[in-house]
Amino acid sequence: MTLPRLIPCLLLRERGLWKSRRFRDWTYVGDAVNAIKIFNEKEVDELVLFDVDASKSGRAPDWEYIEECASECFMPLGYGGGIRSRDDAEKLVSLGVEKVILNTAAWTSPDLIGDVAAAVGSCSTVVCLDVKRTWRRALRRYEHASKSAARESVLDAAVRVVDAGAGEVILQDVDRDGMFTGPDYELLEAVASSVPVPVTVAGGFSGLEEASEAWARGVSGVAAGSWFVFQRPHRAVLISYPAYADIRQAWERSQPE
């Protein structure tokens, strides 16, 4: 019997926690380690950390900082950002990270996914799939590092990475990032039903009703950043997280009778 997965998603830039709107308009939130400590106290079951600059700037992951973050996490931690090799993945796991999240390198080096899965297990191998709409409103896989749209359809991309060995897919809606508009339910349902592995969705979530709807449509994990680090309407920084009883209730409402 599975339990609800509601996952704070923290974006790291130079050891600081930042939040964005559509991955632009960056706002500094605070110290990542501090935020992790707070999420610990709030009994968050899972956390994801993304270093948004690592791939773009071509540098290695900040191992020291990752270790520091992992040491404050008393729940499973997923990390993505600049993981380019099997060795990187193994190193990450040795630092106490539970899930290796691949993005840029997974799309440029087709063998990487299989290599990482062989090293750390496919359950710990996650591929992040960013999507963005073109000016014609067509959905395309998006590449952060080059800021360009790939030719491949989103569903084909999802199926391809799972076939290559990914044990989980994170679907990140770039257009809805930080916008509190709610997610694109049709998109998340289509992706969740196209692959047999758990799918986690990020982008646009602002409340438990939306999480409940996403779970009802087959999504395993709901990830959010702005929802948990900003207080609306003025986006004042405030780290919050719903009470477990409320999350459980929202999840129960989403399950078929």
Add this chain to the structure above:
Amino acid sequence: MARVGIVDAGLGNPRSVLRMLEHIEVDAFLAAESHQFDDGTHLILPGVGHFDDAVKKLDRVGMVEPILQLVQSGRPLLGICLGMQLLGQGSEEGEAPGLGLMPWTCKALPAGAGYRVPHMGWSEVDSDASQLHANGDERFYFVHSYYVDAGEPHVTASCDYGVRIAATVESQNVFGVQFHPEKSHRYGMALLERFSRLTA
């Protein structure tokens, strides 16, 4: 005052356990050599990986006898994940014998509709007459492909994953948990705290 030794023999991630114990202000240390067991009042055996591999590693550093002697002395021993599985007679995963502190053998988790292997994620745990669990709602983080059937002797907590899995085993001063308390935030902290308060 409790002083908890954590076996550091390349079997798992003892540092994560150490960090949680430090966080709850329990005096703890890593024991890379068996003579260090005598520095502690309790011993934790964490484990991740293949059964036979773990047994080989314990053999190589000469820790099997010292662990058994620690148990004989009455000091509490806690096996975590593979560490719990090592307490028994053996596992379907391999050929090597376990420590023989429990009468059961580990079996492979059967994959089924909605139950992928490994069992990876949080599960709610039901306990009964356990020294490690509180009565009430508890959940813990599991990652494993082999399990002990909840119907076996000395099972004090279990959870459902298609089959009924032993979450916790207890027999006198020998304890084992299939889940990872060091990844189960306040539930894990409460459990480790209770373990540290057990006396010989």
